[in-house]
Amino acid sequence: MTELPKTFDPADIESRWYAHWEDEGLFRPERPGAEPWTIVNPPPNVTGSLHIGHALDNTLQDILVRHARLKGKDARWVVGTDHAGIATQMVVERQLNAAGQKRTDFTREAFVDKVWEWKAESGGQITRQLRRLGCSMDWANERFTMDEGFSKAVLKVFVELHRQGLLYRDKRLVNWDPGLGTAISDLEVETKEVRGNFWHLRYPLADGSGFIQVATTRPETMLADMAVAVHPEDARYKALIGKQVKLPITGRLIPIVGDEHADPELGSGAVKITPGHDFNDFEVGVRAGIKAGEMLNMLDAKAAICQTQDGLVPAELIGLDRFEARKAIVQRLRDEGFLVPFVDKEGAEHDAEPRTIQTPYGDRSGQVIEPWLTDQWYVDAATLAKPAIEAVRSGATKIVPKSWEKTYFNWMENIQPWCVSRQLWWGHRIPAWFDADGQAYVAETEEEAQAQAGEGVALTRDPDVLDTWFSSALWPFATLGWPENSDPTLGGRYSNDVLISGFDILFFWDARMMMQGLHFMKEVPFKTLYLHGLVRAADGQKMSKSKGNTVDPLGMIDKYGADALRFFMAAMESQGRDIKMDEKRLEGYRNFATKLWNAARFCQANGIAASKHLEAPTAELAVNRWIIAETIATVQALDLALADLRFDEAANSIYQFVWSRFCDWYLELIKPLLQGEGVAAADAEETRAVAGWALDQILVMLHPFMPFITEELWSKMGPREHDLIVAKWPMADARALDPSAAQEIDWLIRLVSEIRAARTELNVPPGARLALHVRDASAETVARLARQEAALARLGRVDQAQGDAPAGGALQLVVDEATFVMPLGDVVDLEAERARLAKAIAAAEKERDGLAGRLGNPSFVERAKPEAVEKARADHAEKAAEAERLSAALARLG
């Protein structure tokens, strides 16, 4: 047993213990035959650094892993990083730019090598930071979404999905990011409301019989218009259907078509159709019989104007950026009389009507997204979604909190084809080869593709890579050895036990793991999906670098210790709510750690040491039997809370137990037994044994939340057979519960509390010792008073006296059947005591009368649950008796 310093210094112990655990392989001790328990960590981006959201996410996971490990399971927390295609490519490109270079100065191979170099140097930052939080991950088997095994899994999945017809190449509109020069998925598009304009155009009918008016937010796209649509039943336009319009500027002849898409209520009721540059118009175009290959395209990859297939775009517009082109085209339309001016309320004329419009932006680049006609690879998500929906309906995967199920279903049921190809260099290269005619051959190797295509056919590999989420969707099984490992349960680790993620990646990641996991493993990837919220700034705002209101978790660890930060996260994690950063609270949990530290110091100083046994020691004294029962009750509460993933309840249970039960009462109550004179040696010994045992249980129970301080104290309390991280979780043994001991200590606590409150209220000097007389005491109370004499003397500063109290001023209080009288002689302010008693009487009477009122209501007695009536009767009798005894005490005061 090593003596503990007076102040707890987290920094001193954290790195020491972490290194020890990791070096000794304690994050995944050998446990042959033990029940496997598995959780996979959401792989952070290699470009990332630990932010406060990671701190929450990983704390919750570590609590579950450590709990499972303490319970003796073969717990494994799979860890690794994600190659994060776009993000990582951007980081490396930015570095090149800073050095005056650019990506295209290099060959693809050379650039990708540079990214790997960057990854080797900087990609480990976040995993080092996770260690500071105390995360007990299986580092020995760390994975990367582009490591060799993973790449095999990705190839296999791509090829199989293709063979099954669930992955295909298609020409359709895609969300194109002109800044990054790649397609992105629906989920990577953020729609924002921006101030924009609404231009009203009039298109001349080809036969010269007049005009048809249309409105648009994107006038420049008129260069690729292929129709004007009106509602088939719209009386105003019905006769025009089938006529031709001669487009301004290009002079192209386009038809007026009838289509349900045109809403007679909106604008003029007629709408220009640009199938190559608008998702709605694409559908209208298809219905009008236009094939994707024929749709006019007027933009290049950078969203500058290019010549359309029919060559009708005037040369002076070619090469203009889309926003420049808009200005030029509006001006020309105005000059040529095709722009209908907007007249505002004051009667003034403008080119356009101001209006807020929904505009799509790329979530990475911040660029306005262009619907663009390209060939891309798509996954038939709707088909894969069906089993994923069913799995949640049947409960095979339970979503916690349940309220997210609806969101999950809603998204899954309306899911669109998932565009998985990206025009980037960094990522999993698509295993497809094209011949000269553009025919694709999909295979795991070039040889196989060649075999499909036939001898001598020249093949070129698809230059594109896969969406990062395509690979991370395989994380729950590809990290466990699939596909080499053909065991359908992957050694009992698939399905994973639980997945913890922020709700912000429910669609990006969780849903896609469900789809891929069910498709390839025929089982759900995880039995429970726990979704937590965001960590927000103190003022409730979302944290962001641009706002400059981020809180650095490492800074919090430096200031308060990792244990305090972890406990904060756990205590604040109630299901379904975001967490607001509250540094005062964090400070409070730092204080909690110090409190525990000092409790352990007290134990050390009083000969209390590491328990020799797992089971609770046998005990005779009520106080010891009571703390054993309280410990058991806390284990039960913790197990329940953790099973329900109620991290806040779990944290609060152990917090309350440690501070309010163990420190505030138990340690105070046993002081006379440890330090008093004339204590039987057996009693002192029993108490030391029980206290040591209870402290041990506290350390084990608190360990998942506060691993560092608990491990330190565990080691300092005496010799141990093993480290705390691999200790045994307490057994919730109901046999240790003792109602009579609990009742006695409960009575003692109430009596001491009453004495203290009364003393304070009457301004009895803290140091003054009072004589304690009792009247109307039952035999049980008399016995308890005798047994608890030392505790009462110490905590209440009272000395028990025989016989009735002498007449005169006294402090009186009622606990259960007995009235306690503490004579105060001349010191007492009789008026103050009368007032105090009167207040107590009033309170008891108020409750009594309230209960009487309820009992006097016939419908309550008739219709309420019998136990509710019974309880009301009992409470009423008790309150009535209390009021009477207090009144008697008041009367005695004279």
Added chain:
RNA sequence: GGGCGCGUAGCUCAGUGGUAGAGCACUGUGUUCACACCGCAGGGGUCGCUGGUUCAAUCCCAGCCGCGCCCACCA
């Protein structure tokens, strides 16, 4: 337009069909060598508003007000 969530003590948050809790902050006080990052005692809430269901509602239902988030093709 659809969906979800939130509104409980000054602040941050739990909570239950039977008259409300925690941490911090606040007030008073400090005898007892574990701890002032502490102890003891205390004040403080018409549980957003309005109806309804019920013997009984902060908790269930409906509407309203306020706040936030997600999804969606109004040109």
